[in-house]
Amino acid sequence: MRLRDLWTETWEALDANRGRSLLTVLGIVIGISAVIAMTALIGGVRQGLMGELGLDRARVISMGVYNGSQVRTEDIAKIEEGLPEYEYITGSAYGSGKVASDAKSADGQVLGISSHYFDVTGQKLVEGRTFTSGENDSASTVAILDKTSAHNLFGDKDALGQKVRIKGIEYRVVGVLESGQQTDPKSVTAYVPLKACVQRVTGYDSVDSLAGMAREGEDIDSLVTKTKDFLATYYHMSDEDVDNGLYVSSMKSMIDSFNSVMFTFQLLMTSVASISLVVGGIGIMNMMLTNVTERIREIGLRKALGARRSDITRQFLLESVCLTLAGGAIGIVLGYVGAFALGGVATSLLASGDSGMSLTVTPVIEPVAVLGATGICVLIGVVFGYYPARRAAKLDPVESLHYQ
Structure with missing residues (x-):
């Protein structure tokens, strides 16, 4: 089957069930938008705080002598x-x-x-x-x-x-x-x-x-x-004095600890948001299984006309991947819009507080996050679409043609 024909048939199949397709990708949209929003927002908070501290703060070392000297x-x-x-x-x-x-x-x-x-x-x-x-x-x-x-x-x-x-x-x-x-x-x-x-x-x-x-x-x-x-x-300090009365610490260690905490928080939020992706993937599988059931006669006719198992598999896998990529594209856009909205709210809250802290939170748009989201969408499409695609490919053409 030529690639052009494959794309045409995929589009016609998805367009025939437009409402169902839109509802199916909703889980992917929510999951991807949540991941993108959290990644961009946490990156903005980190960048804003590091900007407030200044690039040279990692070179600052604090000292104190508290042993009576x-x-x-x-x-x-x-x-x-x-x-x-x-x-x-x-x-x-x-x-x-x-x-x-x-x-x-x-x-x-x-x-x-x-x-x-x-x-x-x-x-x-x-x-x-x-x-x-x-x-x-x-x-x-x-x-x-x-x-x-x-x-x-x-x-x-x-x-x-x-x-x-x-x-x-x-x-x-x-x-x-x-x-x-x-x-x-x-x-x-x-x-x-x-x-x-x-x-x-x-x-x-x-x-x-x-x-x-x-x-x-x-x-x-x-x-x-x-x-x-x-x-x-x-200051002629003994080992005990050093342990109890001498303080030497660098801002670098504090900055490293801060980055570690932010990374852990980002990982936690991403893990929570990923639950929506799993739910969306299950929705994709459910829709594809329904499509296979509704198109059994069509599959039997294609096989009778010479379509191979690999052709049927590719067609249903492509439909699954297209659904997840569409959800991913919408999710990326909504994720960045949501991140900038949340960044504005965070900036306003910090400015209106009594802490004296003024921090502008500007979400950081990282190309790696976009590429990662795209890769996740393709992976979900392949993983959750493979079983329905293989099930369609294994159908017996004679039984399929007689299916009511």
Whole structure:
């Protein structure tokens, strides 16, 4: 049988049962659209979060010493010298106190930060500048606020250049951050030079945490181990102190864990959606068996005119595959439409929440997902269409011609 004749007969057979064919492919449409929507949406969430973190976040290594040893401000430069694998290491100290403008006052958190702190944390300035090295070294009375804190203190006025008082000392606002770290939207967070914080806010010369940006090309896991060994030696820590009082962790491990969780979630959602594909496949088999029963005389006539078993098998298999491919094509389109709709809803919910988190979820359309969906449709068509096709091919032509 020529391929052109095969396609023509397949189309005529499906068109003759148009309503039944559309209902049969519904399970395939639902299954494929669910798989595509979940794949695109989860890919968009992953890409959005990774974009918020920044590509360099995998190179960030956090450190902390909690065994009673004090990490002094002068230690930062010595640790940086001892670990040349880092581009820079920054420290921060945490304090609290009244932060006030001329009009408002609030209990706030005061963070003393050294150079490159915002480069490591990934926070971005929307106005102004960060501290200069001279301001850091001289403990200058300058401050940076996040947008929420600036609004809480100055309302709709521009905070840049304004004065704030922290524990009675006046600081000039030189920068405004894109977002803050506070969980209470009514609180205030102010960033000041590290030396200014330890001299005027906390009152003791120690750093609460350290973080470093590894140089490009460095093996992060190896650097974590080297950093831990260096800090243990630098602070004369015993094995017990290292286990209980030394913290060294990379963002890479957190990002790897996040990717693993997202992959597991995607696999789970895909597995659930695949149940619809199995149900759709059973529907395809049921329809093809019905078609075989209704067309027994036609099959007998074809065999009497010289059609081979392989010709009958190919015809019914092609009908089955065409049904699944049609359902797959519709499912792919609906899946991406649904993914963008869900992405818009997720973006709106995140923007309207009180978490301060703003994330744009744009579904990721991956060609691999389309090819995979197409392959799944063909596989379902072949697997669930093979039995009806073989049953049709094995019919006896004489008995088929006498079938009523």
